[in-house]
Amino acid sequence: MDERELGFLGDPSLVRQLGALWGKSAAKAAGCMNLLICHLLDTAAVAEQIWDGYLAVSTQKLLDEVAGGPGRGRRFFAWLCGIHDCGKATPAFQRMDEAGARAVQEAGLTWVPKRQQRWQHDQAGGKLIRDVLSKAGWPEEQVSWIWPLVAGHHGRFPPAAKLNEPVSALGHLHGKGPAWRRAQSAVVEVLTRQLGFDSLEQVQPAKVPSRADQLHLSGLVVMADWIASDERHFDGIDDLKKASLEASRARAAKAWKRLGLRGGWGQLELPGPEAFQDRFGQVPRRSQLMVMDVARRMTGPGLLIVEAPMGEGKTNTSLLAAEILAARFGADGVFVGMPTQATSDPIFTQVRAWAGKVSPGLESQVALLHGKRRFNREWQTLLTEAGDRPDDMYGTIEEDALYEFSGFTAEEEPERLAPAEWFLGGKRGLLTPLVVGTIDQLLFAATRTKHVMLRMAGLAGKIVILDEVHAADVYMSQFLLEGLRWLGQARVPVILLSATLPPAQRRALTEAYLAGASWRQEAPAFDLPAPGGYPNVTAAWLEHGRPRVLVGNCTSWRKDLPVRVEVIPEFPRAKASKEAPEPIEEPYAEVVALLVDQLRDGGCALVIRNTVDRAQDTYEALCSHFRKSDVFLLHGRLHAAHRADRTEAALSRLGPSGSPRKRTILVATQLAEQSFDVDADILITDLAPIDLLLQRIGRLHRHDAVPRPERLRAPRVVITGFNASEARAPWILRDSEAIYGRYLLLRTAALVCAVDGSHWDIPGQVPALVAAVYGKEAVVPEAWAEEEEEAFAVWEEEQRGRAKSAEKFLLTRFAEYENTTLEGLHYAEAKGTDEVVHAIVRDGEPSVEVVIVYEDDDGYTSWKGGRLLGGGEVPPHLVDEVLGGTVRLPTKLTAAAEKELQPLAGWRGHPWLRHSRALRLQAGFGTRLDHFAVRYDVELGLVIDKTE
Template sequence: MGIPRELRVIWGKSKERAGGRLNLLLAHMLDTSAVAELLWDRFLSPATRDTLDRLAGGAGRGRRLFSWLCGVHDVGKATPAHQRLWPEGAALVQAAGLTWRESLVGAAAKRSRWRHDKAGGLILKEALETAGWRPERVDWVWPLIAGHHGVFPSLGGLREPRQARGEMRGKGAWPQTQRAVLDVFTRELGFSDVLDVEPESSPTRAFQLNLSGLIVMADWIASDERHFPGQGQEADLSLAAARKRAENAWQELGLRGGWGRLPVPGPEAFQDRFGYAPRAAQTMVAEAAHALASPGILVVEAPMGEGKTEAALMAAEILSARFGADGVFVGMPTQATSDPMFSRVRKWLRAVDPVLATQVALLHGKRSFNSEWKELLEGSGADPDGRFESVDDLGIDDHLYGIETAGCGLVERQAPAEWFLGGKRGLLSPFVVGTVDQLLYAATRTRHVMLRAAGLAGKVVVLDEVHACDVYMSQFLLEALRWLGQARVPVVLLSATLPPKQREQLVSAYLAGAASREEYVVEVSAPTGYPCVTGACLDKDGAPRFHLGSAPSWREEDLLVTVDTLAEALPQRNATREERTRLRSAADSAVVDLLDRELAGGGAALVIRNTVDRAQSLYLALQERFSASETRVLHARFTTADRAESAEEVLELLSPGGGRSESERLVVVATQVAEQSFDIDADLLITDLAPIDLLLQRLGRIHRHLATPRPQGLRQPRVYVTGFCPRRDVEPSFLYASEKIYGRHLLLRTAALLPSGGHQWSVPGNVPDLVKRVYDQDPELLPLSWREAGSAAAREQEENDLRRSDTAREFLLTRHGEHEKPTLAGLHYGGASSGDKEEQLQAAVRDGDESIEVVLVIRHGEGQPYRTLHGRTLSVNGDVAPELLDDVLGSTVRLPSSKGLSEAARDLTPLPAWYGHPWLRRARALVLDEDRRARLGDAQLCYDERLGLKEEVA
């Protein structure tokens, strides 16, 4: 093609960022378009391709539109605002007659962040208007270009700073050059002119966000200098040449999509996938997936051990086949519950297609310590933690942009592509298992949120234990469901049971998104029976359609669980430290005595404490009566390596085939980490009081499997509830920590259901009614003497919920009243709402003080070498030999979530030798003395291998 002289000097990437040779702007735009073509052919879901075809005006036309949208992203680099940034390139441009007044451009650049992204949005907007595009088409396209660096400006944000007087955008020959870039690029893609590109319709705002993420993805891949080196003045600036570079890069990176178009599974598929015939509840869920008239939401409620996970995975396969999804995201409440789910998802996919099982990404901060994850990646020669970090072409931005390590060069890579393992990219993997936080992050107004949205689009989203989302986290969950509904992403939500109000909120949020409505109040009928499923979608006319189903439990009879209480004397708020210590010791002794009696003939008991301190204290008390081999403790304040090892051991000991003799004694003391999706089977449960739904969830950890042998005295399930103190003629008192975590209102209403002298709950038969009674506002549940306190607690809870909801809205992706906006313009108006670091995001979506992780190392004195927790020597500067890296990283621990500790921890830095290390350069080191103690702020911390990290009395 004939290329004007100016286009042979307008540069897109400097020599320093393009393998030692300047990369012309047109070359980078064509490279990005070529990558986009491969994304279309080998990565995009059938549903995404179908939507793009409809936008472009017919089958087969979406591919070229998508390629053009991806490639045109950097048109704003054809401006003095960008061309001045690299002196060598600037000299070439000015020699070609494209000049600017540096005094004005430089001064304006210092005062503003008006760069090539905003310049591109402005240039493209005006060019499309001039070409004759309809205004509504122009309005949704320009934000994709203006926002490709992670933030969507408003229309007003496109304006060039006044003090630049037009010099940042360019005067003289600049407008003609900018139009030439656009025209030459457009014709090279096969369009006759810019008007020929115009889409036939406008997509939903959610699809625009997903499309924006795909544009960023194509840009980042095409910005890798190893695969797309500089194409200078003599280069063949053609789409054909770009396609060759893109093909080589794709093969080298090992990128791929999911399963493509699936045939709809038949009734035999469940047996093929899981090795047994489906239970009635699992058939019920599959039927609901078949019954949805369009992409929708399924809420599955079933007791623990009913097989909800298998039912959800089968539903995901059916929904994928019916609605063109290309993968699955499975979100779990915690990192600990994500690990076993990772194994289950891979096993399921292996039955679908063995290759797919190699494409599952585990997405949480401790994945490098999951043995199955490490084996998967190390077997492919991959970096087991995927640490890819870089900056943009001139170091202007701090976002992840390139890749440091080379790909494996496999065409059919036997692990998720390393490219997917970098920051913000994990959800783009074909199949993902991670914490629910990953979904919640996609509902925050943060930089590059479009990458997370694009990762969820084209998948089926499965969320387990949704009842675990409190009122604060629920704001992000509801916001995410709105976007997923509008993006036509099928969603499957799992829970033991849900309060009717929460079920209605979840379904209504999804339907509001599907209808693109700010307010969308629908009456969601409660299903009758249990287990049950609620399905909802919009029909072709936009009207809501529901599917309600129920099924008998797989158990022939309900489990009759004896529920009793173990009263605990609690300190007054103004009690002395000595009094608190005395009462804690008495409470621990009471539990130890009870365990000694109940386990006299052997058996396994699970004790769940609401705080780490209580778990540690009880574990120490147990040592006086039980041997070390008979006790285990599990909580979140162990190092990564110790916690992973402990969790794996507990899962093994309390699994159905764990091989533990029924005459042996075992006590596992845990915090809430054992509450959710933790497949263990104990004989006896002792638990601190928690709201009824969580109490029932804990109850699901005992007598989970009928075939498990049990001692004679423990063959009937029994639970003891402690952590509160009944009082005569007045409401009970509760642990202060429990009130802080759960609120007094729900604790009071749950306590009202507890018998004073042993009572049986029928599980699962009584479960829905128990939850409904607690979460309904009927004051008659409480005894008369409690009702005044109950009313006060209810008012306090309502005020607290409102406050927390308002706080959450500060971080939500969409402000209230803006859900019906047609485009992405101004989505980030006022800036991003929180930082990009994992710990900052987690604090934002979980309403807590920023919980900071540190790496523990030991030093015996100034000038002495540092050592790992296991005593292996580093150096006086902390140099880490390759064989010691796992040991150092395994010593990572999360500090208690307190404002004082977090503030003090922010001052911690890496060890001197870590600053240049690819994995440790941002790790905060907490140096312990020879007794494994350290002072941090006002706290005295100590790490004990038996107990984990504990805060001692100074």
């Protein structure tokens, strides 16, 4: 950038000052200070790369509209990203590096040395750009949405009052006197002219984007800044003559190539009738054709709710529907949200196979995003073959701690099998072109947390698919509804999948999306007809500002299965006494006797319990009558390695097979309830609310081609965990009531008792059964009515309370849905670790993960017996083995764990273990936490007993 280019400044002193203002110190720019204007140009050049190689067509169209017409969005986007660090042109920032401060002062920009208050440069930038744009004549409505993107680029959007420098600083942090004002204006003007604008007036947008679009753009600004802050690709330039947009473009292009960054599938062609068979190797079923037809008939991006029975093929349906919506509305990828980590893993494999059919090589752009992905063999194999280091490294990188990490670059390995390493960094996962993870990723995007804009940027421009949405309780639903409001406002097509939804929940989901799409607190009035059949589909979107709704239904591809329903009454277990220290009766004797009888000729049984303790007890009772090799136990208190191995074994033993299967009994908790593709010949389950009970029944006789023993040819579900009669309200397991509440269990028990010894037609009766329990019609015997009324009052009060308790964490306060900017969005930020945020969206106390090690006279060993070094230091070859011993403690032990458990001394410098709490167990004994004895049993998992 020579003097001729800068002649418009009209003052040589300004040129000297521009050549002194620094943006990155030598320590953070590969040993050479990086000028502020150079970093701004680098970021703008990265933004151009993001536009060319990453942005969805829908986002490009949005930016064109904001900037004033086709072809204008790219340059405006580069300016928006480049201007982010203008607040560094202040004494508050420039004095922070001794060498840089000296050069700035020598150029004529001074400050009072004794003033030591801090003023964050992002907030200073918000004030600076607001003043500069206002002076340039921009209307207030345009200035008001631009400055929060600058002030919030470190992850939080402050209120306008926070922009003002500390009162006691007397103006010195922002810069006192005309010299600082001229220099600050010069920084903005030079960037503006370098990008090809004649003046700031020419930059002025033509329209104000929605708040959701602003949040999306803010996330992209952060993305550009983080890439341009990587000193491996953007080393320091301290000579103004070497700084130019052309030089920054060359640096950005080289960095983009080396990082291997890319978008998704680009602009898709609308898939034809043959696409489904091409993708999945089968002819589409009636319900799948119905959903695809509705997707083609939608005239705008909207909400698509698919309700179909278990085994109907909803996942494949949603993926093909996603292609249709992406082709029509310009989306460039997909996020698939599953209810649990365990259900995410098999869908990850499925989505990778589909992506490769959509576009060869696209399977390499699919990321698995959940806290236990390091134990997914497919994911780890992909990383290993790509040359990456163990996956947990990426979670340790923080934006405020240098931004970057060393390692793989795309030039070194052109045929990468996993997404670019950059996407694996902390908080960046959703930015990957295609993502499979837990629904928590979407719920997090609806919380007032730092860097929430990155989550929105990762969802906008994609098709969002959420499975098993019926599983969201009233508390989680507040975050789901909030997320749908923001996605609706951002015009993100959303596909929701469920076995069935209560009518009130279906309407609430639709209202939330349409309210967001219309930029209003409440949705415009619309009719939502009952689907009228099963499977069914409901579509809703805005057309010329007015809601449009399409509803369809058809018959299932499978005939109804007459599932026999039986009850094994259960009674409270006898309490121990001095005369009888142990209960006399065997509590699960009838269950054991039933399975001994039914599995005498072989077969596969699934037993689902509502608590871990109950599952462990059931497993032990069964092992006393069956070979241990035939009985499996799966629950959430197994450590990560055992859980992964047993999940794989369960899917193998109880999966579809054309030949007779080995006799198998799987005892599981609710892990087996959702998106768990096992096929049981007989099901025994604790009582649960009807929708969840039907989900469990969905694991029964799931596939037609499975050979079954003669006595198990007819599907049969046996329900226990309660006892009832028409003469009195039932006794129900206290733990079940603690989880689900008595009201829904009472109404479900009434339906179960009414059909005991007969059958339900599945899936045909599913909608009617769900509507009966969640509706207002009387379903319980008259003798239960008074208790039902009392239970309803308690349930209703709890529902209101839980919904209210979620409000303080939601991204938007109730009265702010019609705000037009992001100012003050983080007014009361939900702070904490990922575990705390997880607890926030799941309505639970924060729980703690620990790593099991065994302690003896010689030191420590892993759960598998591998010997650790002094102080517990982990040899490189044992890292995966040690991490495999990770287990989550129940919340009742959280306080004790946080107080008593710490990383081993040898872990404190380890990048993956330094934050991990060690659960030190004595062989054969375990340990004590609070008032509990804690041990790990190879068969049972973590066992927790109350001590005296």
